[in-house]
Amino acid sequence: MALDRVGFVGVGLMGHGMAKNIVEKGHPLTIVAHRNREPVEDLKSRGAREAADLHELAAQSDIVVLCVTGSPQVEATLTGPGGLASAGKELIVCDCSTSDPSSTVKLAAQLAPQGITLVDTPLSRTPKDAEAGTLDVMAGGDDATFDRIRPVLEKFAGRIVRTGPVGSGHTMKLLNNFIAMGYAALYSEALTLGAKAGLTPQVFDSVIRDGRMDCPFYRTFFTWVLERDPNAHRFTIANALKDMTYLSGYANASGTVNPLGAAVRNSFALAAGAGRAEDFVPMLSDVIAGMNGVKLTAK
Numbered sequence: 001m002a003l004d005r006v007g008f009v010g011v012g013l014m015g016h017g018m019a020k021n022i023v024e025k026g027h028p029l030t031i032v033a034h035r036n037r038e039p040v041e042d043l044k045s046r047g048a049r050e051a052a053d054l055h056e057l058a059a060q061s062d063i064v065v066l067c068v069t070g071s072p073q074v075e076a077t078l079t080g081p082g083g084l085a086s087a088g089k090e091l092i093v094c095d096c097s098t099s100d101p102s103s104t105v106k107l108a109a110q111l112a113p114q115g116i117t118l119v120d121t122p123l124s125r126t127p128k129d130a131e132a133g134t135l136d137v138m139a140g141g142d143d144a145t146f147d148r149i150r151p152v153l154e155k156f157a158g159r160i161v162r163t164g165p166v167g168s169g170h171t172m173k174l175l176n177n178f179i180a181m182g183y184a185a186l187y188s189e190a191l192t193l194g195a196k197a198g199l200t201p202q203v204f205d206s207v208i209r210d211g212r213m214d215c216p217f218y219r220t221f222f223t224w225v226l227e228r229d230p231n232a233h234r235f236t237i238a239n240a241l242k243d244m245t246y247l248s249g250y251a252n253a254s255g256t257v258n259p260l261g262a263a264v265r266n267s268f269a270l271a272a273g274a275g276r277a278e279d280f281v282p283m284l285s286d287v288i289a290g291m292n293g294v295k296l297t298a299k
Contacts, residue, residue: 003027006152007061009077011039013234015067017130018156023048025155030060058087063152067096070242071103078107090115094149096123100246101170108166117145119166121153122173127234134158140169177243178261183217184281185267188288195294201225224282225296238277241268
């Protein structure tokens with residue numbers, strides 16, 4: 001039985017590794033370029049085909065994976081001029097972006113009469129996990145569609161969790177990121193308070209590491225804090241703010257009191273407003289420290 005033909009939109013930090021695993025594990029893969037040619041050329045050297053545009057990519061695919069910034073980009077990719085829907089053919093579209101669940105549900109209903117099935121399959125973990133094929137996936141949608149897309153998801157995922165109907169995957173992703181970005185905001189303020197008292201990040205780490213408050217997110221965050229490795233957690237403050245803004249919208253729409261969500265969002269809004277939007281999330285610790293007149297480095 002022939003494997004489904006896969007199209008991939010968004011071969012960036014996360015997408016390159018995902019697409020690499022798809023093509024190297026046997027699926028015919030078609031990609032489309034955006035700005036950076038390097039990942040495109042690398043994937044072509046591994047056997048991927050390059051489409052000239054989204055219309056052509058849709059025509060050559062059975063399942064299309066999206067790994068773009070958020071809902072505006074997803075909407076433009078699907079329904080914008082020359083978007084995937086313009087090909088006029090049946091498709092399954094897996095949105096691996098961190099998107100607004102309300103947009104996902106609306107788009108799915110809009111596209112269904114055109115023969116396009118949109119499901120939400122957002123991701124957790126890092127670009128290193130994408131390269132290794134060990135991402136976590138939260139999968140919304142109906143059972144029949146999930147059974148069809150699972151062989152594709154398994155090419156880049158080590159763990160796949162079914163979350164429920166369309167939209168539930170993106171909702172769960174926002175909750176996941178709320179917890180993660182909440183940790184980032186807490187670590188940043190705790191480090192600053194410690195610095196005010198003369199407690200270095202090294203002392204802080206010696207207490208937290210291997211204790212009950214340790215976790216993989218803490219480890220990547222503190223790889224920046226202690227080692228100044230800029231690649232420790234390549235997720236921008238701008239993306240964190242975007243996700244927390246989506247969470248705020250969901251809380252408002254559902255009538256949910258969400259004071260901690262607002263506080264976490266404001267931490268990232270503050271950093272973005274200070275010109276640090278393109279810095280990575282662990283660098284929030286330096287922003288908060290600097291605003292309080294302390295440093296987290298010896299120099």
